[in-house]
Amino acid sequence: MKSKKPTSSLLIAIFTVIISICAIFTFVPMKFGTTTYTGVWGNIGISSSVYGGLYAEYDIVGDANSSQVVNSMEKIKSLLGEQGYQSTNVFAVDNSKVRVEIGYPKTVTNSFSAAYSALSSIAVGSFEFRSSSGDDYVAVVGSKHVKEINVADYNGTTYLTIEFNDAGEEQFKSLCAASTTVYVYMGDNLQTSFSVSNLSNYSQIQLSVADYASAKDFYYKAMYGSLEIQLNGDTMEINTMSAPLGLGSNEGASVVLIELLVLIALLIVAGFVYMAVKFGIASLLLMPIMMLNAIISCWIFAGISMFEINVPSLISIILSLSIVFGGSICYMSRIAEEYKQGKTIDASIEAGTKKAKPALLVTSAVMIALFAVLAIITKGELASASLVLTIAGALNILTNVLLLPWFVNIYNRTNKEQGKPFRFVQGGENND
Amino acid sequence: MTKRKYPLAIFAIISLAIVAVSAIIVAIFGINSSVEISGGSQIEITMSYEQDGVHYDGKQNTQNYVSEINKVLANHSASIDTYVVEDKLVDTYLIVRIAQKEIKNADSIKTEIATALSIDEARVSNVENLASYFSNRLILYIGLALLAVIAICFFTAWLRYGILAGVSMIFMVLHNFIISLALVFLTRIQFSMITLCTVVALTILSTFAFASILERNRENSKSSQYAELDSNEKMMLATKQNKWLLVFAIAVLAISLVFVFTPIKYVRLAGVTSLIALAVAAYSVVLMVPAIHGYLLEMAGTREKKKLSKNVEMKPEKTKTVSRKKKAEEPKEEPAKAEKIKSKTPSKTSKQRTAKTKK
Numbered sequence: 056m057k058s059k060k061p062t063s064s065l066l067i068a069i070f071t072v073i074i075s076i077c078a079i080f081t082f083v084p085m086k087f088g089t090t091t092y093t094g095v096w097g098n099i100g101i102s103s104s105v106y107g108g109l110y111a112e113y114d115i116v117g118d119a120n121s122s123q124v125v126n127s128m129e130k131i132k133s134l135l136g137e138q139g140y141q142s143t144n145v146f147a148v149d150n151s152k153v154r155v156e157i158g159y160p161k162t163v164t165n166s167f168s169a170a171y172s173a174l175s176s177i178a179v180g181s182f183e184f185r186s187s188s189g190d191d192y193v194a195v196v197g198s199k200h201v202k203e204i205n206v207a208d209y210n211g212t213t214y215l216t217i218e219f220n221d222a223g224e225e226q227f228k229s230l231c232a233a234s235t236t237v238y239v240y241m242g243d244n245l246q247t248s249f250s251v252s253n254l255s256n257y258s259q260i261q262l263s264v265a266d267y268a269s270a271k272d273f274y275y276k277a278m279y280g281s282l283e284i285q286l287n288g289d290t291m292e293i294n295t296m297s298a299p300l301g302l303g304s305n306e307g308a309s310v311v312l313i314e315l316l317v318l319i320a321l322l323i324v325a326g327f328v329y330m331a332v333k334f335g336i337a338s339l340l341l342m343p344i345m346m347l348n349a350i351i352s353c354w355i356f357a358g359i360s361m362f363e364i365n366v367p368s369l370i371s372i373i374l375s376l377s378i379v380f381g382g383s384i385c386y387m388s389r390i391a392e393e394y395k396q397g398k399t400i401d402a403s404i405e406a407g408t409k410k411a412k413p414a415l416l417v418t419s420a421v422m423i424a425l426f427a428v429l430a431i432i433t434k435g436e437l438a439s440a441s442l443v444l445t446i447a448g449a450l451n452i453l454t455n456v457l458l459l460p461w462f463v464n465i466y467n468r469t470n471k472e473q474g475k476p477f478r479f480v481q482g483g484e485n486n487d
Numbered sequence: 488m489t490k491r492k493y494p495l496a497i498f499a500i501i502s503l504a505i506v507a508v509s510a511i512i513v514a515i516f517g518i519n520s521s522v523e524i525s526g527g528s529q530i531e532i533t534m535s536y537e538q539d540g541v542h543y544d545g546k547q548n549t550q551n552y553v554s555e556i557n558k559v560l561a562n563h564s565a566s567i568d569t570y571v572v573e574d575k576l577v578d579t580y581l582i583v584r585i586a587q588k589e590i591k592n593a594d595s596i597k598t599e600i601a602t603a604l605s606i607d608e609a610r611v612s613n614v615e616n617l618a619s620y621f622s623n624r625l626i627l628y629i630g631l632a633l634l635a636v637i638a639i640c641f642f643t644a645w646l647r648y649g650i651l652a653g654v655s656m657i658f659m660v661l662h663n664f665i666i667s668l669a670l671v672f673l674t675r676i677q678f679s680m681i682t683l684c685t686v687v688a689l690t691i692l693s694t695f696a697f698a699s700i701l702e703r704n705r706e707n708s709k710s711s712q713y714a715e716l717d718s719n720e721k722m723m724l725a726t727k728q729n730k731w732l733l734v735f736a737i738a739v740l741a742i743s744l745v746f747v748f749t750p751i752k753y754v755r756l757a758g759v760t761s762l763i764a765l766a767v768a769a770y771s772v773v774l775m776v777p778a779i780h781g782y783l784l785e786m787a788g789t790r791e792k793k794k795l796s797k798n799v800e801m802k803p804e805k806t807k808t809v810s811r812k813k814k815a816e817e818p819k820e821e822p823a824k825a826e827k828i829k830s831k832t833p834s835k836t837s838k839q840r841t842a843k844t845k846k
Contacts, residue, residue: 104753110573121618128620144523147618156571296573315754318745322738329734366753367684370761373742374688378695381735385699388731414702417647418695424639425691432632434625440684444691 064469067462071343074350081350098357101158102142102365104298106312108158109167111174111293113286115151123283124150131155131177133434134278138173139360141439153286156296158363171293176272178288180242182280184227186234188245193230195219197281200226204277206270213270217277218259228257241280242288246273315369322373326380334387335478340462341383347458348379348450355446367440375447382419382455386411387477390463394479403479404467408460415455423448495782498775502666509669518672521586521679522568526619528585528593530556530600531612534572535579544579546572555603556583562599563591568677569752586677590614629683636660640694648701651787655780659697663690663771667764674763681753682760689739689764696732696772700725701780718784722777732772739765 081095102108115124128145135143135157144156155174159166182197195201200223205216219227230237231251239246249262264270279286323345330338352372356362390407394400426448429441463477470476518525532552534545549572557567568586572579590596593614601608640660645653667686671678704725707713713721743765746758 107571110571124618125620125622126624128618129622129624132620145620146522146526146529148529149615150618292575294574294576296571298571314749314751318742322742325738325741366757367681370681370685370746370754370757371688374692374739377735377738377742378692380738381731384731384734385729410706414699414706417643417702418698421640421643421698422691422695424643425636425694428635428639429632429687429691432628432635434628436680437629437684437687440688444688 064465067340067343067465074343074346077350078346081353095357096353099353100139100141100360100363102140102363104142104144104158104365106158107295107297108156109170109174109293110154110156110296111177111291112148113153113155113178113288114290115147115153116285116287119150119284121147121150124153127282127284128153130282131279134275135173136361136434136438138275139363140170140173141361141363141435142365143435153284158365174293175288175291176276177279178286178291179276179280180244180288181240181285182277183240184230185238185240186230186236188238188248192238193226193233195223195226195230197277198283198285199223201277201281204274204281206264206267206274208267213264213267215262215264215270215273215277216259217262219257224258227260231257241276312369315366315373319369319373319376322376326376330380330383330387333384333478334391336466336476337383337387337459337463340466341454341459344454344458344462345379348454351450351453352446359442361438362442363439365436365439367436368443371440371443371447375443375450378422378444378447379451379454382415382451383459385415386455386459390477391479400467400477400479404460404463408463412456412460416452419448419451419456422451495775495778498778502662502775505666505673506669509673512675513672516675519586519675519677521677522584522617523619524621524679525586525588526617526621527568527588528565528590529615529617530583530585530596531615532556532581532583532600532604532606533578533610534581535577536606542577544574546579549581552581552604553583556600559596559599559603560585560590563593563596565590584617588616633664633687636691644698644701648705651783652701652780655776655783656694656697658779659771659776660690660694662775663693663764663767666771667760667767670763670767671760676759676763677756679753679756681757685757685760686764689761689768692739693768693772696729696735696768697776699729699732700772700777703728718788719778719781722781722784726773726777736765736769 084094084097119127124147128147131153132143132145135155140157142158144154146154148154155177157170157173159170182201184195185192186194200219201217202220202223203216203218205218207214207216231254235250235252236248237251238248251260254260264273327338327342330341356364362368386407389411390403393403393406393410398406423445426441426445430438430445433441466476534548534552536543536545553567553570560566565585565587568584570581570583572581574580596614597611598608601611604611637657637660640656641653643653644656664686667690671682671686676682700722704721707716707721707725707728713724716724739761743758743761746754747762749755749758
């Protein structure tokens, strides 16, 4: 005779309450006095392909061949991706203009100014080190002489390291011979200056910066200023645009977003209904776990700047739900199989869990490894979609290797009826 | 040895035929790719207008304009790929993008569009060429990522299930990816980032499915219950035992069908592509790859058996040498020896006779 363990059921109840409170803070916007809190998911970026955004057009200065234009466009897309604008569209129009389209980084206020600022810094002008602020100077030019720029923190101080190529090293040597003060220019605008006396190494230079945010801002401007083509900041135009989903309006794009969200909701409901029909109470045990998955996912998406909601990532979210539900079905099916062979419910759960865990661990680990590699190496929409599926693999382990077996065990210990709540059938045909 | 339901040759012929036909179609017609992949053309139409001193943005005409422009472009063997509505200071513009870089009689398009939309020709721009950011370097990055994926698949499967499983896994990933892309090109579905993402995602999910089958096969191999089954039968059993994969496939199928019937082009594209990739994955994971894996295991088993059977015939060297030497030198002596032995050993009847006489 099983003894009741009310503490186990209490644990599940407490878990559910905590999850519900976390869910409120994650999804529900709130107002505290004059402060509006949009919820964690308000910090997730949405791409221009879903909700429209801003575009900018820049005239190309001077002559540029198509290879230089394509390389520069790729660089712009890559840098915007680092800033969190994964689904950027970059085109060259008649090889004389570059057009860049980005979404809003967050749904909170001041995301418009963040996006505007990101576009403005693209046409910052040529990044140069000059020997004087006058007309006669020796210059190290970013596009010709700079190999790499890095930002790093050492012992609480932020450093910007600029590494020169061979030609750049020679030019920098000449610059230092011409002047002990180096003037930093972006376009024709003086940014800062620093002293270069007693330098032993001319292959790179390290600048200390006030804070990480300023260093990053300088880094992006320097990178844009080192493109193979020069963009004219004076004739730059930045304006708003609708989503290019073929609906021609943001209202239409909202319809798309709502449709996909409704599909996600329907998939969740279908998953729970299937679990309830096949495995009874297991669907109820799965509900707080899925809520926890949604909360964790939101926190991760909001925390990672490279993530953006676009059509591929929404589709990946839908696939992720299938993966997690599939894992739960796999786990419960193994227990059902053991019970069908005539074992007791305790023995079935133990044997089923023991057999299902390695399979789920190995398959999820493979998935995590594969999609993580794609998320790191690739850029843009493929990276966003891969990130979602990497998280799906991790959540599959959390749900079906850790939490669901734990909840099933807890429930089983407090339940006197053998296989009935789980709708398991002993011997003969199971409910296949 | 279990006779396979479908010979491997049939699977090989099907896959090669798809690749061959796809290659021919690409060689003749090229790849139907989107503007973001291969660039194209762009036309800008001013939608805003002034009427009775009032400025209107004209956004309510968007769908009508798009429809009319599509009709005009159809006469030039072109069509709209995407379109956006943008604001520029006080004016509103409709930017229409076409996937073709070269349009027939592009000079007359401006006039034809203005006529179709009943607007002044000055409000329609010339056809502008669009170059995309999609460079060779990006293709290289995607290629490197896929190589990394294949390497991880191989080493993971090798460590867990043996080198033959690693080989089968590589084969499956390459097969799924190539055949899915071949079918996309063959069916002239537009190749875009969404298509690529869908193909890659479903290819990797098929490794998830195949790994489940291999895991089950590994478990069954350890069990004495299935000791009598050969490798092919074990693979087929492991495939049948993973019924939950069918539920997963049905869920993906249902989602894909819903996508196919949405009015949004990108989502529809993802739906069609996922239907193709799902069909390829099902064909691969259920039919082809388990058969190949079983065949590889069989070959390895047969080789092992041959090695063992050769070893059974081999006698210890000394005996061999002696017997061979003796056989070579005195083959005729054996019968004589046998006779001698026979005569030395007393027969049963003579023994019995001796016992009887003693009594």
